[in-house]
Amino acid sequence: MREYSRLLAIAGVATLVAACGKATEDNGTGSGTAPLPTAATLGEQVVLDAGEYLAAAPYRDADRSNGERQAQICKACHSFDRDGPNMIGPALHGFFGTKAGSRGGFDYSDVLRRADFVWTPEALDAWLAQPGRFLPGNRMTFGGVLKQEDRNDLIAYLLTATTDSGE
Numbered sequence: 001m002r003e004y005s006r007l008l009a010i011a012g013v014a015t016l017v018a019a020c021g022k023a024t025e026d027n028g029t030g031s032g033t034a035p036l037p038t039a040a041t042l043g044e045q046v047v048l049d050a051g052e053y054l055a056a057a058p059y060r061d062a063d064r065s066n067g068e069r070q071a072q073i074c075k076a077c078h079s080f081d082r083d084g085p086n087m088i089g090p091a092l093h094g095f096f097g098t099k100a101g102s103r104g105g106f107d108y109s110d111v112l113r114r115a116d117f118v119w120t121p122e123a124l125d126a127w128l129a130q131p132g133r134f135l136p137g138n139r140m141t142f143g144g145v146l147k148q149e150d151r152n153d154l155i156a157y158l159l160t161a162t163t164d165s166g167e
């Protein structure tokens with residue numbers, strides 16, 4: 001009997017873990033929307049100037065001051081300014097439109113160095129929602145920005161803070 005209730009407890013925990021795993025998978029996608037892409041499913045990316053992204057939805061209507069607040073945590077590991085240094089993470093000035101894992105002088109994980117995609121807002125959105133899901137095995141120790149709206153605001157802010165053209 002005792003064994004039996006222990007088994008039940010274990011089954012209960014397993015169900016809970018499965019449910020949590022599911023919830024995590026759904027993170028950032030909102031309810032009823034298509035799942036975010038991963039590095040493997042991104043496909044061909046259309047690269048525009050920062051100013052062009054900022055002129056179109058959803059970034060046109062974004063709250064960049066909220067974006068700046070969201071970006072404070074990134075600044076613990078990344079510089080945004082022109083000629084900013086590599087820190088714990090690579091320097092991000094000018095990274096939009098460049099190949100992932102290609103900043104000079106930064107010691108990337110193998111998966112990011114070998115990744116074959118370009119940083120567009122779409123790629124960044126999926127990366128920031130859940131870095132470990134977007135590109136398994138990467139070394140960015142960051143849980144993710146869960147809310148789509150916060151990510152839109154953050155990306156709109158980064159389109160100005162890390163570029164010369166978007167200001």
Ligand code: HEC
Pocket residue numbers: 070071073074075076077078088089090095099100101102103107108109112113119124128137138139140141142145
């Ligand atoms: C705890 C430190 C840390 C934090 C916080 C952090 N990052 Fe990173 N980031 C890294 C590291 C380390 C890498 C390199 C990962 C690798 O090599 O796998 C990275 C990689 C990146 C890359 C890929 C750059 C390239 O050259 O391909 C982008 C983009 C990025 N981070 C954006 C952000 C943004 C935006 C935030 C804030 C929401 C953020 N990161 C927060 C450490 C961090």
